Amino acid sequence: MSNTELSPADALTRPPFQGKLLIDGAWVDAADGSTLERKSPAHDKVVAVYAQAGVADAERAIAAARRAFDRGPWPHMKGAERARILRAVAEGILARKHELALMETLENGKPLAQSLAEIEGAADLWHYAATLARNLHGDSYNTLGEKTLGVLLREPIGVVSVITPWNFPFLIVSQKLPFALAAGCTAVVKPAEVTSGTTVMLGEILLAAGIPHGVVNILVGRGSVVGDVLVTHPDVDMLSFTGSTGVGKQAVAKSAQTLKKVSMELGGKNPQIIFPDCDWDAALDAAVFGIYFNAGQCCNSGSRLLVHEAIAEKFAAALVERSKLVKVGDPLVSGVQVGAITTDKQLETILSHVDGARRAGATVALGGLRMDAPGMYVEPTVVTGVTRDMAIAGEEVFGPVLAVLTFKDLDEAVELANSTLYGLSAAVWSRDFSTCLGAARRIKAGTVWINTFLEGHAELPFGGYRESGIGRELGRFATEDYTETKTLHMHLGERTDWYLPR
Numbered sequence: 001m002s003n004t005e006l007s008p009a010d011a012l013t014r015p016p017f018q019g020k021l022l023i024d025g026a027w028v029d030a031a032d033g034s035t036l037e038r039k040s041p042a043h044d045k046v047v048a049v050y051a052q053a054g055v056a057d058a059e060r061a062i063a064a065a066r067r068a069f070d071r072g073p074w075p076h077m078k079g080a081e082r083a084r085i086l087r088a089v090a091e092g093i094l095a096r097k098h099e100l101a102l103m104e105t106l107e108n109g110k111p112l113a114q115s116l117a118e119i120e121g122a123a124d125l126w127h128y129a130a131t132l133a134r135n136l137h138g139d140s141y142n143t144l145g146e147k148t149l150g151v152l153l154r155e156p157i158g159v160v161s162v163i164t165p166w167n168f169p170f171l172i173v174s175q176k177l178p179f180a181l182a183a184g185c186t187a188v189v190k191p192a193e194v195t196s197g198t199t200v201m202l203g204e205i206l207l208a209a210g211i212p213h214g215v216v217n218i219l220v221g222r223g224s225v226v227g228d229v230l231v232t233h234p235d236v237d238m239l240s241f242t243g244s245t246g247v248g249k250q251a252v253a254k255s256a257q258t259l260k261k262v263s264m265e266l267g268g269k270n271p272q273i274i275f276p277d278c279d280w281d282a283a284l285d286a287a288v289f290g291i292y293f294n295a296g297q298c299c300n301s302g303s304r305l306l307v308h309e310a311i312a313e314k315f316a317a318a319l320v321e322r323s324k325l326v327k328v329g330d331p332l333v334s335g336v337q338v339g340a341i342t343t344d345k346q347l348e349t350i351l352s353h354v355d356g357a358r359r360a361g362a363t364v365a366l367g368g369l370r371m372d373a374p375g376m377y378v379e380p381t382v383v384t385g386v387t388r389d390m391a392i393a394g395e396e397v398f399g400p401v402l403a404v405l406t407f408k409d410l411d412e413a414v415e416l417a418n419s420t421l422y423g424l425s426a427a428v429w430s431r432d433f434s435t436c437l438g439a440a441r442r443i444k445a446g447t448v449w450i451n452t453f454l455e456g457h458a459e460l461p462f463g464g465y466r467e468s469g470i471g472r473e474l475g476r477f478a479t480e481d482y483t484e485t486k487t488l489h490m491h492l493g494e495r496t497d498w499y500l501p502r
Helices: 008-012 055-070 079-095 097-108 112-133 169-183 197-209 223-232 245-255 280-296 312-323 344-359 410-417 433-442 478-482
Strands: 017-019 021-023 026-028 035-039 046-051 139-141 148-156 159-163 186-190 216-218 238-242 261-265 271-274 304-308 363-366 381-384 401-407 425-429 447-450 483-491
Touching (some): 008 097, 017 197, 046 097, 046 197, 055 159, 055 186, 055 216, 079 169, 097 112, 097 169, 112 169, 112 478, 169 186, 169 261, 169 478, 186 223, 197 216, 238 245, 271 280, 271 410, 280 312, 280 425, 304 312, 312 363, 312 401, 344 363, 344 381, 401 410, 410 433, 425 433, 478 483
Parallel strands (some): 017 046, 159 238, 186 216, 238 261, 271 304, 271 425, 425 447
Antiparallel strands (some): 021 216, 035 046, 148 483, 363 381
């Protein structure tokens, strides 16, 4: 029986995964012997035990990454050599995709089929980054006069701290790490402590692919301890962070002590705008998919539905009926579409937002409660009668809770779309291309989907406006974010001394 066919009983009877810290090419225990356990949010069973890094471990890892960058071969390898190793990592991921997917499902709570698709998508990112390792280049200027030549070099920035969240643990580390490596950087990676398994397994794949010792170091530990060191340490040249906007702001403030370069992928309150002439079935499906995918624990979640007043009542009713068909339950069971909420803290946050919306005068048209079943599950939830002044209209819930607002025309739709502090993504649904393009060009968001939602490709940049982040990931310029630009200003021939007449 393959991992994709494991029954819940089979998967949960295996011993917990044992993970250590990867520092300078070796798997080690924490300096103080600390460990932490992870229980499956769907089954309340211990599925992993990790060495828990402390300050001393973080400092050792940073020192290893520093040595590997300053004295090791990685930054000086040909792009083709780095590309070969990145391709080997991609193939190693695919070879272990079922094992990785099962680990992600057990720790995160998402359906196994979804985990498998994400692992395969992550492997594609490593393959894409390998192509960029061979294509990173600078520029030259031969137009500065006959005695001057200008050459621009792109050099790897140095040691990068990579801090990733629990909602897409393997996909998000794969949006960052391979591009930093392609540029020639070294890294210290800290996954979220509740979903560290797949990142630790990635360390095994990296070593097997031939990554030099110290180039990638992996620490399992708490953000308040390990994260603070990675954010503030003077030997770290860049911070690449994905997480909530609140924590991201704190990280930027702390990193300013050493003026590190920062890349921030943060929160969102993303609108899907539904016009009366939309493809009804497609828009309805996208609305349901957009909010329930990954149990709504997604920065790109379509958590705001802006519906034209002419169809709002009918569309909301259809949305409720379609939402009733969504299968919620054990993520190891085939056919389940929505799994468990990943942490108990997030579960409390979701339910608090729903209660707040109800008290503010909105209508909970469907769901809104924790499901009466073992594990941490929330009912698919639709909240109607939402107005822009309500907290649920502007704050990120990060759960399977859809807020429905109405608008009367294109101008109001765009105004509503831009009415939050975020600007990560949006979607526009209309058969009129002028309507779609007109709205898309006015919406302040890093990605605007037209008649689709939550599609992504390695070639297309990802990131947000305003409080949704700083910088972009993916796309053909992704490796450039992990470089510094150096100007070589060359003078040809004799130079006249300025203070001596000739």
